Amino acid sequence: MATDVNEFVINADEVIARAKERGESELLISKKQEALDKIESLEMPKPDKTKLNRWDFFTAAQPVTDSSVYGSLEELPEAVRNLLDIEHTKNIYVQHNNTPAYLQVSDELLDKGVIIENIIEASANHPELVEKYFMTDGVRVDEHKLAAFHTAMLNGGLFVYVPKNVQIEDPVQMVVLHDDEKASLFNHVLIVADEGSELTYVENYLSGVDKSEEQVNIVSEVIAKDNAKVKYGAVDFLAEGFTGYINRRGVTGRDADIDWALGLMNDSHVIYDNTTYLIGDNSQSDLKIVVVGRGEQKMNFTSQIIHYGKDTNGHILKHGVMKDAASSIFNGVGLIKHGATRSDAQQESRVLMLSEKARGDANPILLIDEDDVTAGHAASVGRVDPIQLFYLMSRGISQKEAERLVIHGFLDPVVRALPIESVKNQLREVIEMKVLSK
Template sequence: MKNLANYLDNVNVFSATKEEPSWMLELRQKALEQVDELALPVIDRVKFQRWPLLDIKEDAFNEPEFSGSVPVFDEMKDNPLLVQVDEQSSFEQLPQELADQGVIFTDLFTAMQEHPELVKEYYMTKAVPFSEDKLTAAHAAFMNSGAFLYVPKNVVIEEPIEAMFYQTSSRAHFFKHVLIVADEHSEFSYLERFISQGSEEAVSANIVIEVIAKAGAKIKYAAIDQLGENVTAYINRRGHILRDAMVDWAIGVMNDGDVIADFDSDLVGDGAHSEVKAVAISAGRQTQGIDTRVTNKAPHSIGHILQHGVIRERGTLTFNGIGHIIKGAKGADAQQESRVMMLSDQARGDANPILLIDENEVTAGHAASVGRLDPEEMYYLMSRGLRKEDAERLVIRGFLGSVITAIPVKEVRNELVEVIERKLNA
């Protein structure tokens, strides 16, 4: 990285401005020292090494003026809600009864000041180590905003917890960190959106979401990513899942720019369980490479992957499904299905299944396919009077439907269908 000393000065000033605890500044400094030394992550069959993922402006920590206006979001409800615009929180809502039970849901810097030991215990220590690779180190050094959610032991939240992150400034980098900690036997649903608006200048994004599910916790996590064509992004979502805990992931990858993503679940406790469902659409000339990995580290752990994607025009979409059963994880179950549909002769798709089995007495399997629209399905629908465009839309909806219907939250299913329709009609 160029002008490292200047970046170090900027990092130090930013940390002081945010009144971060000393351990956070030390972590930033250590990470910055290692950025140049570490290698990029490996995303099989995706050439992203020349992407501007580390293109950070020297004045990027100078926060833009906040207009005070809040983007339009869902009709006001009483559920927990956090809205961030660029680096600033514009709206936070947490019902009093949840606050009385010890639930914490706020921006990351407030959490560091008010709950420093709790954040320190989990921030880039369990799920995503800051020194894992060049992009995680850059994230730790340049993280400029994010959120913290903590749900205490035995607390069950019926209403969904929503977080919305908007990027409107083309000057600032978009390095968001979301840390979610579900204490023992807690249960809740979490809904997340990343949206970029109005930025015509190229900008880099580096987003890390850490989900810590302690013993017996159950989390339904849903996300819809809608970053614009001028945003080049690295997105890392990872679960650290303990004994008898479960994280049910449902992710819509609906970006317009180039993206590499890691969607990982580490099953570290006996009986840990992860279900990963992802849908993606690539169009134009964009490239999206998605590594979805489940690592069974403990006996009787269960990890299932289901991902379907559609490619239009000259888009490129790669699914790498990785199931890894570690030595000692007897009785583990690792299953995956990856399917890609291409709507153009110039589209490029890949579904790459990888099974790494280091133990006996386990169950594992995979299915993968890459193909085009079924001409017999199209002929049948058009013979019934449907226009080609309408028939194509029905076939695509059916293709993605097996994933969409598996999403546990109705509102997210409906919203994802709307986003898919907009992207297909663009």
């Protein structure tokens, strides 16, 4: 039975001792100590319409486990190689459970001052740079209990820094292979795109086990400074049994762009938070999310774009398919702060339910504290359109194939937004498998 969060206990001395044994930097250890000092007084997050008191986020969290490392692309497991566009992706980081397993960065980027390192090494090698952005503007250590727990237990992730006016043409890709059922993932991804820089980043979470009873507590922070552009793509496909908290945040400077394309395919109970703060004038963010739920999954998705700067644009598109007894809650928030004149907040949330027991809830929310703005929303929850099915079946297509085509068409706007062809293909295969499996 899951432990009530109010009964949470953590051995702070043991956490710090482990960090020192692993040779973690003074910066990380001090952050972990800060989190441990505050965690007991912090509350849990409160996602709308989801009670977390029976979700076990804490008790099974295991120490870091050692896994394989690889000396070349050819040595990587086939499941990982299938996600890589070998010809075009020159900048690759692979994490095997909690172990930094492989890193490849082109000489061209290194010569330009680009930093791509696992987060633990980066905190030691570039402490002033990491400290400036790590859990400051995106996610705070003391935001709530799960953010503090993430900081205390951090055991993997990636740091990417792109210097001023450097434009990276080839994507940076991270693949996390989880195939140890005793390994919990507390990954932190910190991306800093300095002024005038451009970056495409894609990450994949992939399971090699059928079930796990551990924790996933992932935080990503994307800082796009003035006139920077970041495209962030992800496909999450972790096994059943995890309890998950996944938080991806963005912060924009003046004239900056952050675009998200997220395929959230995990088979576990998960709460998601994706928030972008449009701080700089004329900045923008486009968020696309696709979800397929099955079994008895419970998922809560909170997507927010918060406008602070003038002439900012934020668009949210979320499409989900629920089958079996899966349930999802889509909370979309477009918040325009006072002073964010001429801003535009738009959102669309749509859920298809494929069975009688499946549940979907779409809650569009617009919070406007300024007069001269544009805002709108659309939301729908329902079943596959019988008119679409009739049209396809009238052309000689079977009902099963017609439903398949309708679902792919429903989800395709997000799939097409992913910037790496091999990752697009992976997401399409995952959608096919999850939708058509019994």
